[in-house]
Amino acid sequence: MTRETDRPLHVVYLCGEYPPAPHGGIGTFTRMLARRLVAAGQRVTVLGIEAGREHDAREDDEGVVVRRLAAARTRPRIPQHALRLRRALREIDAERPIDLIEGAENGHALALPGSSTRSGPGGDEPWSRVVRMHGGHRFFAEAEERDPALLRSWLERRSLRRADRLCAVSHYVAERTRALLDLGGRPIEVIPNPVDVERFRPSERPPVAGRVAFAGALVEKKGIRQLIQAAPRVAREIPDFHLVICGRDTRDRRGSFRALLEAETPEPLRERVEFRGAVPHDEIATVLASAEVLAYPSHMEAMPLAWLEGMALAKPVLASSTGPGPEVIEHEVSGLLCDPRDPTAIADGLIRLLRDAPLRQRLGEAARRRAVEHFSIEVLAERNLAYYREIARAGH
Numbered sequence: 001m002t003r004e005t006d007r008p009l010h011v012v013y014l015c016g017e018y019p020p021a022p023h024g025g026i027g028t029f030t031r032m033l034a035r036r037l038v039a040a041g042q043r044v045t046v047l048g049i050e051a052g053r054e055h056d057a058r059e060d061d062e063g064v065v066v067r068r069l070a071a072a073r074t075r076p077r078i079p080q081h082a083l084r085l086r087r088a089l090r091e092i093d094a095e096r097p098i099d100l101i102e103g104a105e106n107g108h109a110l111a112l113p114g115s116s117t118r119s120g121p122g123g124d125e126p127w128s129r130v131v132r133m134h135g136g137h138r139f140f141a142e143a144e145e146r147d148p149a150l151l152r153s154w155l156e157r158r159s160l161r162r163a164d165r166l167c168a169v170s171h172y173v174a175e176r177t178r179a180l181l182d183l184g185g186r187p188i189e190v191i192p193n194p195v196d197v198e199r200f201r202p203s204e205r206p207p208v209a210g211r212v213a214f215a216g217a218l219v220e221k222k223g224i225r226q227l228i229q230a231a232p233r234v235a236r237e238i239p240d241f242h243l244v245i246c247g248r249d250t251r252d253r254r255g256s257f258r259a260l261l262e263a264e265t266p267e268p269l270r271e272r273v274e275f276r277g278a279v280p281h282d283e284i285a286t287v288l289a290s291a292e293v294l295a296y297p298s299h300m301e302a303m304p305l306a307w308l309e310g311m312a313l314a315k316p317v318l319a320s321s322t323g324p325g326p327e328v329i330e331h332e333v334s335g336l337l338c339d340p341r342d343p344t345a346i347a348d349g350l351i352r353l354l355r356d357a358p359l360r361q362r363l364g365e366a367a368r369r370r371a372v373e374h375f376s377i378e379v380l381a382e383r384n385l386a387y388y389r390e391i392a393r394a395g396h
Contacts, residue, residue: 207289
């Protein structure tokens with residue numbers, strides 16, 4: 001007989017960036033895990049308010065129920081968004097009782113309480129509330145040495161206070177968030193981000209000689225400015241060096257960040273630096289596979305999907321030694337780590353990798369093994385489901 005705790009669970013993810021909506025790592029992660037849970041016989045609903053959306057929509061994504069809510073058009077938006085989320089959760093729960101709801105750092109700030117007429121062991125709601133730390137506002141404000149916004153900080157604290165369980169995508173993000181938001185001794189389960197090692201697998205086609213690739217949003221914290229500053233030295237040492245940059249542009253008070261980077265690229269080097277703009281996630285594996293080396297000198301990450309995808313492709317990755325870098329890449333074993341704020345260190349790493357084919361092969365093969373054994377969606381989907389079942393058994 002199937003035990004109550006072995007029945008299919010109903011998991012709701014609070015996510016306003018579920019693909020194909022404009023998204024980053026959280027949207028990619030949510031889709032990957034949600035699809036795998038459905039394939040394993042669970043019910044998954046994704047609920048989120050999407051900026052720029054004018055009408056609500058309900059979609060089916062390989063069995064994942066996706067409910068996209070339009071953003072409020074008038075101020076104040078927060079009370080309107082809270083009301084809409086709570087109403088939607090009541091409807092979702094009425095269709096099939098919810099077992100747990102997961103959101104990022106600020107995910108539970110608006111959605112609860114008062115979302116269900118059922119009652120459970122933990123209070124008014126019968127479901128468990130899980131916060132998964134992907135690197136929230138306070139985390140990146142510290143990393144970027146900027147003052148945190150009061151409202152966003154309050155929302156994070158409110159959400160974390162309401163959460164029954166906490167998990168994080170890396171030990172580093174868990175402990176920094178613990179310190180920044182005064183979480184004390186609360187348990188934090190660490191489950192890394194997964195990568196689809198079948199979709200991101202080594203290519204049979206040889207890479208383009210001298211090509212270095214970067215994939216990520218064009219923003220200061222990704223270290224793309226230091227990568228470009230490293231390029232002249234690499235070009236002097238490696239005649240066929242060229243850099244392919246894939247990622248959406250961002251804007252700040254100075255305007256377009258891509259325009260700023262292009263203006264700062266030395267004139268003799270501009271033919272060797274190619275900005276390809278945003279590349280659909282379905283196509284990025286082909287672009288990355290064409291490179292000899294992948295460069296990710298991020299100032300800070302939580303658990304970078306781009307690094308994991310590069311490792312799964314069996315590519316030598318030059319990445320950041322800061323934050324969770326050593327949790328992902330074993331320096332000199334499954335990749336190289338460097339000081340992301342030092343263009344000379346970045347250049348040294350790239351020159352070394354581009355000159356040494358046996359080193360590239362050794363690091364790439366080790367990276368692939370590490371991705372398969374420690375970060376594959378097959379392994380981590382099971383870990384996540386076991387975590388969810390333990391929460392369901394405990395009743396919060």
